[in-house]
Amino acid sequence: MKRLDAILLACSAVCMFIALYMVFIWSPIEVKMGVVQKIFYIHVSSAWVSFLAFFVVFICSLLVIWKSNELAYHIAGASAEIGVVFTAIVLTTGPIWARSAWNTWWTWEPRLTTTLILFFMYIGYLLLRQSDGERNKVARFSSAFGLVAFINVPIVFMAIRWWNSRLHPVVFGDGKNQKGGGVEPEMLLTLIVCVVTMTFLYVVLVRKGVRIARMKEKIKMYMEQVYTHFS
Template identity: 35%
Template sequence: MRSWERIWIGTTIVLMVMATLAVFVYAPREAKMGDVQRIFYFHISTAWTGFLAFAVALIGSIAYLRTRAARWDQLSHAAVEVGLVLLTMAIITGSLWARPVWNTWWTWDPRLTTTTITWVVYLAYLLLRNAVENPEIRARFAAVYAIVAFVTVPITYLSARLLRTIHPIVLGPSVSAEAQGQFGLTPRMVHTMVLSLIAWTLLFSVLLWMRYRVQRAHEALEGMEASIEASFR
């Protein structure tokens, strides 16, 4: 591992520990919801990094179609995989929060529905990759699908703002009178949230980089295996 990688990963670990401590120690207990509100810091951070991952996948896909360089396809693939894990965490943490606050694990609210749609769309991306053998065509189809898939991301973002939803909007003005679990942010809550967002974004970048490197190594190995096979033919 190179020295800058060690610094990068070390910083991420330190910030993640600090952010977790801030969530449980520094941030105040929310008056109405109590300790369960603390899950909000994880929920918003994983949701943000999840959607960030899909944006990276979009950029990687456009870059692949323009350059045909395999590294962009590998980056997109890695970003979708990491993004799916993060979005899964966002959905699970949201559900854990909803149980005591909304009195249900799940409800067909527009925000929840559209987030799940995004999750399924990117799961389909992985299934598509699995269904194409030719690496060049696989990369091209995956890039096209990742671009189409990203159309669902702004819909998810806007759904809580345009439609009647019970999902709270903590950042920015809420337009839905039906939002349940809405709360104001105190300065300490803001500090904790900013720290969490930075720490999780760094964690995302580390995970993305590692998955990307594994992906590159895997494809290089496949290429070597095919060359060896071809030389025996």
């Protein structure tokens, strides 16, 4: 187990160096925006990880409701936390990019608004998991919330395609009033390397989160043993 963790950590570290080299040195500078466009790589790859994390929460929530799976409950918790962290990155790098490209930090545009709602929904999910009460009930309630919250993920993705988004560009595919511009092959390759790097990091973080949750569970079990012994 520890060896696999070390391999994953080494892979993500190596990928990180390659990704940084590709982002800052290898990939071409965009003509219109200049170097600021390079924010795209961390912004999009973080968004990818948050979507992946929330999808994992969705699948694990299904498993918790359907089969009362303990491991799935721990994975869902760790994954939701990571999703929130990476959505926070999206929500901070986005406005910095927007300030330079659109001359404003924030605008209540569909993509930005739905992303903010997504962020708050999963904070709600994490808070629900912390609530007091019978463990099975808390697990079922929070898992039901995890299922409902996932509805927002495709909405965030499709927001710029469904609604009239004047600012946020559609890069891949076509939007309602705009055609996707696509990216240069070098930029696409750099983005793929960044996405792979972030995915490795996600796997490392989930494994760590699950290990912590299991240790917490063990402590709880020991404490119950002590409690029953003295009562």
